[in-house]
Amino acid sequence: MRALVIDDSRTMRHIVADIFAGLGFDASQSGNGREALDLLEAGESFDVACIDWNMPVMDGLEFVAAVRARREWRDLMLIMVTTEGEHGQVVRALAAGAHEYVIKPFTPDALESKLALLGLLPAQESR
Amino acid sequence: MSTLAVVDACQVTAIATEVFAAMIDRRGGLLTSWSRGPMTVTDPLHAWVDLGTVPASRLQVTTDAGTAGEVTRAFLMKGEAEPIADADVVDAFGEIANVLGGNVKALLPEHVGLTLPEVSRQSPSGERAVLLNEALFAWRGRPLVISLYTI
Numbered sequence: 182m183r184a185l186v187i188d189d190s191r192t193m194r195h196i197v198a199d200i201f202a203g204l205g206f207d208a209s210q211s212g213n214g215r216e217a218l219d220l221l222e223a224g225e226s227f228d229v230a231c232i233d234w235n236m237p238v239m240d241g242l243e244f245v246a247a248v249r250a251r252r253e254w255r256d257l258m259l260i261m262v263t264t265e266g267e268h269g270q271v272v273r274a275l276a277a278g279a280h281e282y283v284i285k286p287f288t289p290d291a292l293e294s295k296l297a298l299l300g301l302l303p304a305q306e307s308r
Numbered sequence: 309m310s311t312l313a314v315v316d317a318c319q320v321t322a323i324a325t326e327v328f329a330a331m332i333d334r335r336g337g338l339l340t341s342w343s344r345g346p347m348t349v350t351d352p353l354h355a356w357v358d359l360g361t362v363p364a365s366r367l368q369v370t371t372d373a374g375t376a377g378e379v380t381r382a383f384l385m386k387g388e389a390e391p392i393a394d395a396d397v398v399d400a401f402g403e404i405a406n407v408l409g410g411n412v413k414a415l416l417p418e419h420v421g422l423t424l425p426e427v428s429r430q431s432p433s434g435e436r437a438v439l440l441n442e443a444l445f446a447w448r449g450r451p452l453v454i455s456l457y458t459i
Contacts (some may be wrong), residue, residue: 189424190403192383192396196331198387234420259399264410269419285407286330 182301183226184208188233188262193285197231197262200289204302207229213237213279214244221248227257229301231283231292234263234274242277249278258299262287312365312456313440320454322444323411328447331407332383339452342444347451354431355401357409358459360421365440366457367409368433369401375450376401398427406456408454435455 186197194210201208209225211217213236220288221227230248234241241261248254259279265271266284274282281295296302321341328339353376356368371379377392380400386392402425409422426432433439437457445452 190399190406192380192400192403195384235410235424237424264407264413264422266411266414267419285410286327288334289331 182206182226184270185211185217185220185225185227185230187211187214187230187236187241189213189236193233193262197292200292201231203289204293204296214239214241214247217244217302218247221251221254227297229258229260229299231260231262232279234261234270242274244305245274245277245279258301260292260295260299262292311361311363312367312412312416312458314417315359315412315441315456316405317441317443320408320412320441321445323408324443324445324454327404327407327411328329331405332379337447338349339447342446342451344446347444347453349451351429352431353397353401353427353429355405355425355427356432357405358423359409359413359416361416364459365453366433366437366459367405367412368455368457369394369405369408369452370431370433370455371447373429375447375452376388379404379447379449379452383432385430402427412456433459 184201186194188194200209215238232241260281261274261279262283264285272283329336349372351373352370353373354370356366359365362451378399380392380397406425437459440456443454
């Protein structure tokens with residue numbers, strides 16, 4: 182399983198990528214939505230992307246919309262991991278095509294439970 | 309119109325306690341309310357985000373540079389002997405302000421925008437800034453302040 186962590190904070194990318202690695206994922210990182218789209222357009226394939234909302238260059242919501250506009254990326258699961266905790270913002274992200282939503286601060290367990298909901302835990306696959 | 313004046317110090321304390329317990333310390337009890345009288349932060353480092361309220365407002369986190377380095381070490385789960393780069397401190401301390409600001413923003417009755425975090429040794433909140441609220445903390449015994457301003 183491959184994960185893409187998209188956040189302009191190196192610290193957050195490091196922490197989220199560590200969580201993914203601990204769950205058996207091969208985790209890559211991008212500093213904003215544009216960098217992440219460049220990876221996808223270059224042919225990189227991921228099972229799930231964890232996306233911050235507020236980023237320079239291209240924000241998380243724009244990234245979600247761009248991914249959802251491309252049929253070839255329809256299997257990519259999208260999880261917003263962001264401080265944007267207002268109900269209206271959650272609805273906006275889900276309406277744009279995000280599958281799940283995690284509000285910072287979060288614990289590794291919170292992210293793991295979202296991955297489980299999406300059927301993305303490698304341990305679940307082998308059962 | 310949304311304003312940070314509706315957010316009180318108790319709410320800021322609750323948010324900060326949750327943020328530090330979940331993301332930095334991975335357990336509770338290390339961020340406590342300051343109870344040692346007047347607080348002095350020497351060699352301060354400031355991280356802040358601005359909110360698109362009317363008038364505009366700011367959440368600012370201040371601690372001494374050494375403590376910011378130790379917060380970063382805890383955030384990144386680095387050992388005591390591992391070096392912490394200045395760039396790591398700027399990134400981690402800014403992200404803390406970002407998470408605190410986002411959670412404070414969620415308390416407002418209307419959606420407002422949030423700027424990307426900035427970090428500086430100079431306080432960005434000059435004479436024109438009006439202090440709305442301040443929460444004083446001891447993080448592992450070291451001083452840390454979260455301030456809300458109208459700017």
